[in-house]
Amino acid sequence: MEIPLAQEIIFGLVIGSYIALGAIGFTLVYGLVNMINFAHGEFITVGAFVGYLAVVFGGLSIPVAVVVALAITAIVGWVIARVTFEPMNEAGAVPLLLMSIGLGLVLRNGFRVIAGPSRRTLPRDVTTYRFDDWGFFVTSQQLFIIGVTLVAVVVLHVFLSRTMLGIAMRATSDNEDLALVSGIDTRRIRNAVWLAASGLAGVAGVMLAVSQSANPNVGFGQLLLIITAAILGGAGSPYGAIVGSYLLGIGITVSVAFLPSGLTELNATMAFVVLIVVLLVRPGGLVNAEVRTS
Amino acid sequence: MSAPTTRLENLPIDAVHVGLALLVLSIVFVLSPLFVQPPSGSFVFFEVGVLFFLYAMILVGLNLQFGHAGLVNFGPVAFFAVGGYAAAILTANDPFQAVGLGFPWPVGVVAAVLAAAALGVLIGVSTLRLRDDFLAIVTLAVAEIVHGLIVAFRDVTGGTVGLTSVPRPIAGTTDVGGGAALVSTIIVFAALAVVFYGVFRRLSASPYGRVLRAIRADDQVTETLGKRVFRYKVAVFVYGAAIAGLAGALLVFYNGAAAEGFFTIDVTVIVWVGMLIGGAGNDRGVIGGLAIIMGFQLLTRFFNDAIPFITQDQFASIRLMFVGLLLMLIIRYRPEGLWGDADRLGVES
16 A cells, blocks of 8 residues: 555654654763763663553553653663763773673663563554545654654753753763863763653653553664664764654655565664765764764 | 793694694594484583584684774674575575575585675775774674665575575585584584684784784874774774674584574674673683683573573573673673783773
């Protein structure tokens, strides 16, 4: 069946939304802690399970579960980062990256031991709104995912542009040494970054639990897409990550129309090709022009 | 200074000679009507042993890349897989699904090495100018792309089912059944692993290896000294790719099949963790590290049945948790590994 372009774009916006929630946190950590966190996907999985437990066992509504997951995942992520990454802050990019791979293995398999590989879905109450004149429909669930992401983006923007802590974060991301001599407490910044990145991952997790399921691999499955989106937008730039995520999300769904049938499952693979091409042609990302080669 | 070790070092033989001698002996043994029939309870040791020698081959390449030259290659499994599938596609006779061209197995071996090396050139030339952590991401993404393509192009690769009816040249020399073929296989693979260990050790101990370590320490200074840093990097990347491709071919000829399950990211993780435990850059140490992690995998197999209330799946997960924990502890408390040189690796311990 031929799917109209407008419909593909709606699907793309949904995919872009949860990639964005992951990619903003990933890129904040990259920009301010100078590490590529391969365990970021596991923080998302924490959010998915917290959201699931809050709804199924806590009897909370999904919007309340989002807030609960945000808070709990933020704290869990911050504690984990304090124990694992912060003590080796000065070790350099590769040891930190290896550390995060080890952490990811421990967490991901820990979820499997406790929760098993089964997929847990949230109860769904979905209304479909049809816009037949434009050739697309959108469900209440999809609107919810896009809406939550927009709220998160607006809150993030206000935080980064209006609060002292947010401005200090941007300054540190731009030039850490300069920020240090200007009297910015970089330790405090790092704490804030871990809280914010994990909190957003928690929200992303609930969105994934809503649209797919809560399972031990749900966050890890998004990781390479998140990295791609972050690099597409210029690693370290939160606004770039948002743009990159939506470009990637829409790119993934629209490319289905151009891929021969039978190869449509390749669109995730295509995303990695995009990642490599961007790193080679424009290592600073599409938005940010800073060159990050050696 | 320990006298026996020094005397050993001074002998005019090295791992290459030993390995070639072993290889000749093993081939003579395999082609002879002789065979060794191991007790059936020991098969698991031989199966893990076969993988150990194949992973050791990947590891000597990876150690040259990361341990000596500092190239963060997170996709060795990509070359392993390309080699395996190149060999399988060219040699399989009438596989259940997918392409099998039915050429004799030596063609498959050559094709595996060439295909993996070609991918190595392609990836190396295009990505080796990237910074460490970005190179890590790109190579990881390459491995995912290769895996994705294998699953998607099921008309060629058999998709998730894989390719069957691949020739088994070593197993084919004996028809006594039992574990005899397993013993023959492990002897040949061990000899090959020693040969390549020796070749890569010579390479890293020679002035060539000194250039690589200089590149690891500071590639701009090395460039200033007139060394073509980029060429060295690409060459090292291609050596590692070629040997991983060969290992992939050996794997499919041992199994008589190629399947995407042989070539998952777990291979990369095991080889990397082995290298880091042993101490990246120490040629002997990394093999010791691989032995430790593979030994751990082997021994824990026996615990599975001993512990009640734990399913197979949970057990596999617990094992991977330990691998991850080991990786974290090594990176945190002993970044130079058990036998590595902290100064040379530029880490603080």
